Amino acid sequence: MPFDSLALTVRRATDTSWEVLAPLVYRGDRDTFVVPSGFRTDFASVPRVVVWLFPRSGRYTPAAVLHDWLTDVGVPTGVLSARDADGVFRRVMRELGVPPLRRWLMWCGVRWGALANPVRRAGWWLDAPRVLALSVVAAPFVVPPAAVIAVALTVYRAAESAVIALTEGRAEEPEHDVWH
16 A cells, blocks of 8 residues: 555645645555645545545545645655656556556546646656557547536526525525424
């Protein structure tokens, strides 16, 4: 087992982040990484339109927390490159038994994320052929549902904004404990 323990102790810090309460220790063949208490993570950083395929947590959660730490702390401090951090993420998912297609597509996602981040962009072009090939293979089964979800989320946000605008300043109706 690559981690000293798979027990991940966290508490909600914000609506979208969690605070690690006990160190998460990963021991690889050459490196040991420790995600310290107090580190904040969002688990897997998955765009909302694809959480149906890649939930924010799962068998890969320890790998996602480690990856968050590697990219937030390890890369900026020069412990490793962003490319290596993303490779560690994929390797750790393999060690955790994440199926091959899921781990390669998640790796592809973090590599796309690296392209959008100036701190993580270095070396992206070295992986571009694999990232592009995986993206082309995945597009037929990822893009159509994601497009439908994007439209639905847009409609929902508009409806929610309208309801807020219409009800702003009005007192909420009291809740009743008894059904009539």
